[in-house]
Amino acid sequence: MNITSAQYDTGPIGTNNMFVNIIIDGKAMAVPMQVGNRHYDEILRQVAAGTLTIEDAD
Protein backbone atom coordinates (compact mmCIF):
# COMPACT_ATOMS: atom_id res chain seq x y z
CA MET A 1 0.00 0.00 0.00
CA ASN A 2 1.47 3.33 -1.06
CA ILE A 3 0.43 5.68 1.75
CA THR A 4 1.66 9.18 0.96
CA SER A 5 0.15 11.07 3.90
CA ALA A 6 -1.52 10.30 7.21
CA GLN A 7 -3.17 12.58 9.76
CA TYR A 8 -5.20 11.92 12.88
CA ASP A 9 -8.83 13.06 12.90
CA THR A 10 -10.79 13.62 16.09
CA GLY A 11 -14.15 13.25 14.39
CA PRO A 12 -17.09 15.59 14.80
CA ILE A 13 -16.88 15.72 18.59
CA GLY A 14 -13.25 16.70 18.50
CA THR A 15 -11.90 15.22 21.71
CA ASN A 16 -9.88 12.06 21.05
CA ASN A 17 -8.20 10.75 17.90
CA MET A 18 -10.74 8.48 16.21
CA PHE A 19 -9.55 8.12 12.62
CA VAL A 20 -6.46 8.37 10.48
CA ASN A 21 -7.07 10.21 7.24
CA ILE A 22 -4.74 8.88 4.59
CA ILE A 23 -3.91 9.28 0.95
CA ILE A 24 -3.36 5.79 -0.40
CA ASP A 25 -2.58 5.14 -4.04
CA GLY A 26 -3.79 8.69 -4.68
CA LYS A 27 -7.16 8.27 -2.97
CA ALA A 28 -8.33 9.93 0.26
CA MET A 29 -9.68 7.51 2.85
CA ALA A 30 -10.73 7.65 6.50
CA VAL A 31 -9.38 4.73 8.49
CA PRO A 32 -10.89 3.80 11.88
CA MET A 33 -8.30 3.14 14.56
CA GLN A 34 -9.17 -0.52 14.98
CA VAL A 35 -6.68 -3.37 14.81
CA GLY A 36 -7.98 -5.80 12.23
CA ASN A 37 -8.89 -3.09 9.76
CA ARG A 38 -6.34 -3.91 7.06
CA HIS A 39 -5.54 -0.26 6.36
CA TYR A 40 -4.99 0.53 10.05
CA ASP A 41 -2.84 -2.57 10.41
CA GLU A 42 -0.74 -1.38 7.47
CA ILE A 43 -0.45 2.11 8.99
CA LEU A 44 0.80 0.61 12.24
CA ARG A 45 3.26 -1.57 10.34
CA GLN A 46 4.66 1.38 8.38
CA VAL A 47 4.87 3.57 11.49
CA ALA A 48 6.75 0.81 13.32
CA ALA A 49 9.09 0.47 10.34
CA GLY A 50 9.75 4.19 10.43
CA THR A 51 8.47 4.77 6.92
CA LEU A 52 5.30 6.66 7.88
CA THR A 53 4.56 9.44 10.33
CA ILE A 54 1.02 10.33 11.38
CA GLU A 55 0.51 14.08 11.65
CA ASP A 56 -1.44 15.55 14.56
CA ALA A 57 -5.09 16.41 14.07
CA ASP A 58 -5.97 19.93 13.01
Place this chain on the structure above:
Amino acid sequence: MSKAAQLAALIGSGQAQGNQNIIFNGAMQVQQRGTVTGITGTAYGSCDRFKLQMTNAGTWTASQDASAPSGFTTSNKLDCTTADASLAAADFMFYAQHVEAQNLQNLKWGTSSAKSLTLSFWVKSNKTGVYSTEIQHGDMGSGNYWNNNTYTISSANTWEYKTIPITGETSTAINNDNGIGLYVRWWLASGTDYSSGTQAANTWQGTAANRVKNGQVNLADNTSNEWLITGVQLEVGDVATPFEHVDFGTTLAKCQRYFTTYMDVGGFSMYADGYITATLANTFALPCTMRISPTVALVGTWAISNLTGQPTINSNNPNIINIYQDVSGSGRAYLYAATGDGFTADAEL
Protein backbone atom coordinates in the same frame (compact mmCIF):
# COMPACT_ATOMS: atom_id res chain seq x y z
CA MET B 1 -24.29 -48.46 -2.63
CA SER B 2 -27.84 -47.18 -2.88
CA LYS B 3 -28.58 -43.52 -3.59
CA ALA B 4 -29.86 -43.16 -0.04
CA ALA B 5 -26.69 -44.64 1.35
CA GLN B 6 -24.57 -42.36 -0.86
CA LEU B 7 -26.49 -39.34 0.39
CA ALA B 8 -26.15 -40.49 3.99
CA ALA B 9 -22.40 -40.86 3.48
CA LEU B 10 -22.11 -37.38 2.01
CA ILE B 11 -24.08 -35.87 4.87
CA GLY B 12 -21.96 -37.76 7.36
CA SER B 13 -18.80 -36.42 5.74
CA GLY B 14 -19.96 -32.83 6.03
CA GLN B 15 -20.63 -32.46 2.32
CA ALA B 16 -23.94 -32.05 0.49
CA GLN B 17 -25.52 -30.00 3.26
CA GLY B 18 -25.93 -26.74 1.39
CA ASN B 19 -23.82 -23.68 1.96
CA GLN B 20 -20.90 -25.99 1.28
CA ASN B 21 -18.66 -23.52 -0.54
CA ILE B 22 -16.19 -21.79 1.76
CA ILE B 23 -15.32 -19.38 -1.06
CA PHE B 24 -17.61 -16.38 -1.55
CA ASN B 25 -18.54 -15.24 -5.07
CA GLY B 26 -16.96 -18.29 -6.68
CA ALA B 27 -19.05 -17.82 -9.82
CA MET B 28 -17.73 -14.26 -10.16
CA GLN B 29 -21.22 -12.78 -10.29
CA VAL B 30 -20.65 -9.80 -7.99
CA GLN B 31 -18.36 -7.00 -9.11
CA GLN B 32 -18.93 -3.90 -6.97
CA ARG B 33 -15.63 -2.20 -7.86
CA GLY B 34 -15.88 -2.65 -11.62
CA THR B 35 -12.85 -3.10 -13.83
CA VAL B 36 -9.59 -2.11 -12.17
CA THR B 37 -6.64 -1.10 -14.35
CA GLY B 38 -2.99 -0.41 -13.67
CA ILE B 39 -2.53 -2.99 -10.92
CA THR B 40 1.11 -3.29 -9.90
CA GLY B 41 0.84 -4.25 -6.24
CA THR B 42 -1.91 -5.48 -3.96
CA ALA B 43 -5.42 -4.69 -5.15
CA TYR B 44 -8.93 -5.85 -4.61
CA GLY B 45 -10.36 -5.35 -8.04
CA SER B 46 -13.13 -6.51 -10.28
CA CYS B 47 -14.95 -9.56 -8.84
CA ASP B 48 -15.66 -9.22 -5.12
CA ARG B 49 -13.63 -10.98 -2.44
CA PHE B 50 -10.78 -11.86 -4.82
CA LYS B 51 -7.54 -9.91 -4.78
CA LEU B 52 -4.40 -9.70 -6.87
CA GLN B 53 -1.08 -9.42 -5.08
CA MET B 54 2.33 -8.94 -6.67
CA THR B 55 5.78 -7.42 -6.48
CA ASN B 56 7.46 -6.42 -9.74
CA ALA B 57 5.42 -8.70 -11.99
CA GLY B 58 4.17 -6.32 -14.64
CA THR B 59 0.97 -4.31 -14.79
CA TRP B 60 -2.50 -5.85 -14.84
CA THR B 61 -6.14 -5.19 -15.50
CA ALA B 62 -8.75 -7.18 -13.57
CA SER B 63 -12.24 -7.41 -15.01
CA GLN B 64 -15.40 -9.46 -15.00
CA ASP B 65 -15.60 -11.33 -18.31
CA ALA B 66 -18.43 -12.99 -20.22
CA SER B 67 -16.27 -15.96 -21.16
CA ALA B 68 -17.23 -18.88 -18.94
CA PRO B 69 -17.63 -22.66 -19.08
CA SER B 70 -21.05 -24.24 -19.50
CA GLY B 71 -23.27 -23.50 -16.52
CA PHE B 72 -21.58 -20.20 -15.69
CA THR B 73 -22.04 -16.72 -17.16
CA THR B 74 -19.06 -14.79 -15.81
CA SER B 75 -15.41 -15.20 -14.97
CA ASN B 76 -12.69 -13.04 -13.48
CA LYS B 77 -10.12 -12.08 -16.10
CA LEU B 78 -6.57 -10.93 -15.42
CA ASP B 79 -4.95 -9.25 -18.42
CA CYS B 80 -1.26 -8.35 -18.60
CA THR B 81 -0.75 -4.80 -19.90
CA THR B 82 2.95 -4.38 -19.10
CA ALA B 83 5.16 -7.45 -19.15
CA ASP B 84 8.02 -8.59 -16.92
CA ALA B 85 9.77 -11.49 -18.62
CA SER B 86 12.70 -11.52 -16.21
CA LEU B 87 11.59 -11.94 -12.61
CA ALA B 88 14.01 -11.20 -9.79
CA ALA B 89 14.31 -13.74 -7.00
CA ALA B 90 11.78 -12.07 -4.73
CA ASP B 91 9.27 -11.13 -7.43
CA PHE B 92 5.92 -12.85 -7.44
CA MET B 93 2.28 -12.64 -8.38
CA PHE B 94 -0.74 -14.51 -7.11
CA TYR B 95 -4.51 -14.33 -7.10
CA ALA B 96 -6.19 -14.96 -3.76
CA GLN B 97 -9.19 -14.99 -1.49
CA HIS B 98 -8.82 -14.59 2.27
CA VAL B 99 -11.39 -16.53 4.30
CA GLU B 100 -12.73 -15.25 7.63
CA ALA B 101 -11.61 -17.46 10.51
CA GLN B 102 -14.92 -17.83 12.34
CA ASN B 103 -16.45 -19.38 9.22
CA LEU B 104 -13.94 -22.24 9.39
CA GLN B 105 -14.52 -23.66 12.86
CA ASN B 106 -16.23 -26.76 11.45
CA LEU B 107 -12.89 -27.81 9.94
CA LYS B 108 -11.63 -28.82 13.41
CA TRP B 109 -8.10 -27.89 12.39
CA GLY B 110 -5.57 -28.14 15.15
CA THR B 111 -7.06 -31.45 16.27
CA SER B 112 -6.64 -35.06 15.23
CA SER B 113 -10.08 -34.79 13.63
CA ALA B 114 -9.01 -32.05 11.21
CA LYS B 115 -11.11 -32.24 8.07
CA SER B 116 -9.61 -32.32 4.62
CA LEU B 117 -10.66 -29.87 1.92
CA THR B 118 -11.03 -29.96 -1.83
CA LEU B 119 -10.50 -26.92 -4.03
CA SER B 120 -12.08 -26.98 -7.48
CA PHE B 121 -12.24 -24.36 -10.20
CA TRP B 122 -12.45 -23.69 -13.92
CA VAL B 123 -9.46 -21.94 -15.50
CA LYS B 124 -8.51 -20.71 -18.98
CA SER B 125 -5.37 -19.07 -20.31
CA ASN B 126 -3.41 -18.66 -23.50
CA LYS B 127 -0.39 -19.64 -21.41
CA THR B 128 -0.20 -23.42 -21.01
CA GLY B 129 1.98 -25.12 -18.42
CA VAL B 130 2.30 -25.83 -14.72
CA TYR B 131 0.84 -23.52 -12.07
CA SER B 132 0.89 -23.80 -8.28
CA THR B 133 -1.89 -23.33 -5.74
CA GLU B 134 -1.50 -22.59 -2.06
CA ILE B 135 -3.44 -22.76 1.16
CA GLN B 136 -1.86 -20.81 4.02
CA HIS B 137 -2.98 -21.28 7.62
CA GLY B 138 -4.05 -17.88 8.90
CA ASP B 139 -3.28 -18.36 12.57
CA MET B 140 0.06 -20.16 12.54
CA GLY B 141 2.64 -17.45 13.09
CA SER B 142 5.48 -19.72 12.07
CA GLY B 143 6.00 -23.35 11.17
CA ASN B 144 4.45 -25.54 8.52
CA TYR B 145 1.74 -23.19 7.41
CA TRP B 146 1.77 -23.66 3.60
CA ASN B 147 0.07 -26.45 1.67
CA ASN B 148 0.91 -26.34 -2.04
CA ASN B 149 -0.22 -28.23 -5.09
CA THR B 150 -0.02 -27.90 -8.86
CA TYR B 151 -2.34 -27.98 -11.81
CA THR B 152 -1.57 -27.92 -15.50
CA ILE B 153 -3.27 -25.90 -18.19
CA SER B 154 -3.00 -28.28 -21.13
CA SER B 155 -4.81 -26.50 -23.94
CA ALA B 156 -4.51 -22.81 -24.72
CA ASN B 157 -7.65 -20.69 -24.53
CA THR B 158 -9.80 -23.61 -23.39
CA TRP B 159 -11.78 -23.87 -20.18
CA GLU B 160 -10.37 -26.68 -18.01
CA TYR B 161 -11.69 -28.03 -14.69
CA LYS B 162 -9.19 -28.59 -11.90
CA THR B 163 -9.46 -30.20 -8.46
CA ILE B 164 -6.91 -29.86 -5.67
CA PRO B 165 -6.78 -31.95 -2.45
CA ILE B 166 -5.83 -30.31 0.85
CA THR B 167 -5.09 -32.37 3.94
CA GLY B 168 -6.49 -31.04 7.19
CA GLU B 169 -3.95 -29.30 9.42
CA THR B 170 -3.71 -31.00 12.82
CA SER B 171 -1.25 -28.89 14.82
CA THR B 172 -2.80 -25.45 15.14
CA ALA B 173 -6.40 -24.32 15.49
CA ILE B 174 -7.93 -21.57 13.41
CA ASN B 175 -8.95 -18.82 15.82
CA ASN B 176 -12.67 -18.24 16.25
CA ASP B 177 -12.55 -14.59 15.28
CA ASN B 178 -13.04 -12.17 12.39
CA GLY B 179 -9.44 -12.30 11.20
CA ILE B 180 -7.96 -14.34 8.38
CA GLY B 181 -8.38 -18.09 8.81
CA LEU B 182 -7.15 -19.24 5.44
CA TYR B 183 -5.33 -17.68 2.51
CA VAL B 184 -6.35 -19.42 -0.72
CA ARG B 185 -3.94 -18.60 -3.55
CA TRP B 186 -3.24 -19.28 -7.20
CA TRP B 187 0.40 -18.52 -8.09
CA LEU B 188 0.79 -16.80 -11.46
CA ALA B 189 4.47 -15.84 -11.37
CA SER B 190 7.32 -16.63 -9.01
CA GLY B 191 10.94 -15.69 -8.51
CA THR B 192 13.37 -18.28 -7.24
CA ASP B 193 12.85 -17.29 -3.60
CA TYR B 194 9.63 -19.32 -3.75
CA SER B 195 10.43 -21.96 -6.38
CA SER B 196 14.07 -22.99 -6.00
CA GLY B 197 13.29 -25.82 -3.58
CA THR B 198 11.24 -28.97 -4.00
CA GLN B 199 7.50 -28.72 -3.76
CA ALA B 200 5.87 -31.71 -2.06
CA ALA B 201 2.25 -31.86 -3.15
CA ASN B 202 -0.43 -31.52 -0.48
CA THR B 203 2.07 -31.39 2.36
CA TRP B 204 2.06 -28.84 5.15
CA GLN B 205 5.51 -27.25 5.23
CA GLY B 206 7.25 -24.00 6.15
CA THR B 207 10.06 -23.47 3.63
CA ALA B 208 9.41 -20.53 1.33
CA ALA B 209 11.48 -21.99 -1.53
CA ASN B 210 9.18 -25.03 -1.63
CA ARG B 211 5.96 -23.12 -2.16
CA VAL B 212 6.01 -23.07 -5.95
CA LYS B 213 6.75 -25.91 -8.37
CA ASN B 214 9.91 -25.58 -10.46
CA GLY B 215 8.89 -24.50 -13.94
CA GLN B 216 5.89 -22.50 -12.74
CA VAL B 217 4.51 -20.42 -15.59
CA ASN B 218 5.46 -16.75 -15.59
CA LEU B 219 2.13 -15.29 -16.63
CA ALA B 220 3.70 -11.82 -16.62
CA ASP B 221 6.15 -12.52 -19.43
CA ASN B 222 4.06 -11.14 -22.30
CA THR B 223 1.33 -8.54 -22.72
CA SER B 224 -0.70 -11.04 -24.72
CA ASN B 225 -1.15 -13.14 -21.58
CA GLU B 226 -4.45 -13.48 -19.79
CA TRP B 227 -5.83 -15.83 -17.14
CA LEU B 228 -9.50 -16.40 -16.40
CA ILE B 229 -11.10 -18.26 -13.52
CA THR B 230 -14.60 -19.10 -12.31
CA GLY B 231 -16.53 -21.80 -10.52
CA VAL B 232 -14.20 -21.62 -7.53
CA GLN B 233 -15.29 -23.92 -4.73
CA LEU B 234 -13.50 -24.91 -1.53
CA GLU B 235 -15.38 -27.56 0.40
CA VAL B 236 -14.99 -30.08 3.18
CA GLY B 237 -14.12 -33.59 2.05
CA ASP B 238 -11.94 -35.47 -0.36
CA VAL B 239 -14.22 -35.20 -3.36
CA ALA B 240 -15.08 -32.16 -5.46
CA THR B 241 -18.84 -31.95 -5.77
CA PRO B 242 -20.68 -29.95 -8.45
CA PHE B 243 -20.43 -26.18 -7.96
CA GLU B 244 -23.00 -24.84 -5.53
CA HIS B 245 -24.78 -22.08 -7.43
CA VAL B 246 -26.07 -19.36 -5.12
CA ASP B 247 -28.58 -16.63 -5.97
CA PHE B 248 -27.10 -13.20 -6.73
CA GLY B 249 -28.69 -11.46 -3.73
CA THR B 250 -27.23 -13.92 -1.26
CA THR B 251 -23.78 -13.65 -2.80
CA LEU B 252 -23.97 -9.85 -2.86
CA ALA B 253 -24.96 -9.77 0.82
CA LYS B 254 -22.05 -12.04 1.71
CA CYS B 255 -19.65 -9.78 -0.19
CA GLN B 256 -21.03 -6.62 1.43
CA ARG B 257 -19.74 -7.80 4.79
CA TYR B 258 -16.28 -7.03 3.38
CA PHE B 259 -16.85 -4.24 0.86
CA THR B 260 -19.82 -2.12 -0.04
CA THR B 261 -20.25 0.72 -2.43
CA TYR B 262 -23.10 3.16 -2.75
CA MET B 263 -23.56 5.28 -5.86
CA ASP B 264 -26.51 7.55 -6.44
CA VAL B 265 -28.41 6.76 -9.62
CA GLY B 266 -31.42 9.05 -9.30
CA GLY B 267 -29.67 12.38 -8.85
CA PHE B 268 -30.53 12.89 -5.20
CA SER B 269 -29.93 10.75 -2.12
CA MET B 270 -28.25 10.60 1.30
CA TYR B 271 -29.73 13.99 1.97
CA ALA B 272 -29.01 16.10 5.04
CA ASP B 273 -30.52 19.56 5.51
CA GLY B 274 -31.05 22.07 8.26
CA TYR B 275 -30.66 25.52 9.75
CA ILE B 276 -27.48 24.74 11.63
CA THR B 277 -25.03 27.05 13.35
CA ALA B 278 -22.03 24.71 13.63
CA THR B 279 -21.91 21.29 11.93
CA LEU B 280 -24.38 19.62 9.61
CA ALA B 281 -24.21 15.92 10.37
CA ASN B 282 -26.01 12.73 9.53
CA THR B 283 -25.51 8.97 9.74
CA PHE B 284 -26.42 6.30 7.23
CA ALA B 285 -26.87 2.59 7.81
CA LEU B 286 -24.68 0.17 5.92
CA PRO B 287 -26.54 -2.65 4.12
CA CYS B 288 -25.25 -5.24 6.60
CA THR B 289 -22.93 -5.54 9.57
CA MET B 290 -19.46 -5.37 8.10
CA ARG B 291 -16.59 -7.53 9.33
CA ILE B 292 -15.04 -4.60 11.17
CA SER B 293 -15.40 -0.82 11.15
CA PRO B 294 -14.65 0.00 7.52
CA THR B 295 -12.24 2.33 5.82
CA VAL B 296 -14.45 4.87 4.08
CA ALA B 297 -13.88 7.01 1.01
CA LEU B 298 -16.08 9.66 -0.58
CA VAL B 299 -16.78 9.18 -4.27
CA GLY B 300 -17.56 12.04 -6.63
CA THR B 301 -18.25 15.66 -5.77
CA TRP B 302 -21.35 15.92 -3.60
CA ALA B 303 -23.83 18.76 -3.88
CA ILE B 304 -23.42 21.13 -0.93
CA SER B 305 -24.74 24.48 0.17
CA ASN B 306 -23.47 26.75 2.92
CA LEU B 307 -20.80 24.27 3.98
CA THR B 308 -17.05 24.82 4.27
CA GLY B 309 -16.27 22.03 1.81
CA GLN B 310 -17.05 18.52 0.69
CA PRO B 311 -18.51 16.36 3.47
CA THR B 312 -16.24 14.42 5.78
CA ILE B 313 -17.14 10.74 5.74
CA ASN B 314 -15.92 8.07 8.15
CA SER B 315 -16.98 5.18 10.36
CA ASN B 316 -16.03 3.70 13.69
CA ASN B 317 -18.83 1.16 13.70
CA PRO B 318 -19.43 -1.81 11.38
CA ASN B 319 -23.07 -0.77 10.87
CA ILE B 320 -22.97 2.99 10.32
CA ILE B 321 -21.13 5.70 8.43
CA ASN B 322 -20.96 9.33 9.49
CA ILE B 323 -21.22 12.29 7.11
CA TYR B 324 -20.72 15.85 8.33
CA GLN B 325 -19.27 19.23 7.58
CA ASP B 326 -19.09 22.63 9.26
CA VAL B 327 -21.43 25.30 8.01
CA SER B 328 -19.85 28.36 6.47
CA GLY B 329 -22.45 30.91 7.50
CA SER B 330 -25.89 31.43 8.92
CA GLY B 331 -28.94 30.04 7.19
CA ARG B 332 -29.88 26.80 5.54
CA ALA B 333 -27.17 24.20 4.85
CA TYR B 334 -27.52 20.91 2.99
CA LEU B 335 -25.64 18.15 1.28
CA TYR B 336 -26.61 15.26 -0.94
CA ALA B 337 -25.18 12.75 -3.36
CA ALA B 338 -26.02 13.39 -6.99
CA THR B 339 -25.76 10.87 -9.82
CA GLY B 340 -22.43 9.09 -9.65
CA ASP B 341 -21.66 10.38 -6.15
CA GLY B 342 -21.44 8.07 -3.19
CA PHE B 343 -18.98 6.25 -0.98
CA THR B 344 -17.08 3.03 -0.56
CA ALA B 345 -16.66 1.14 2.70
CA ASP B 346 -13.87 -1.42 2.90
CA ALA B 347 -13.58 -4.07 5.62
CA GLU B 348 -11.70 -6.63 3.53
CA LEU B 349 -9.37 -9.13 5.09
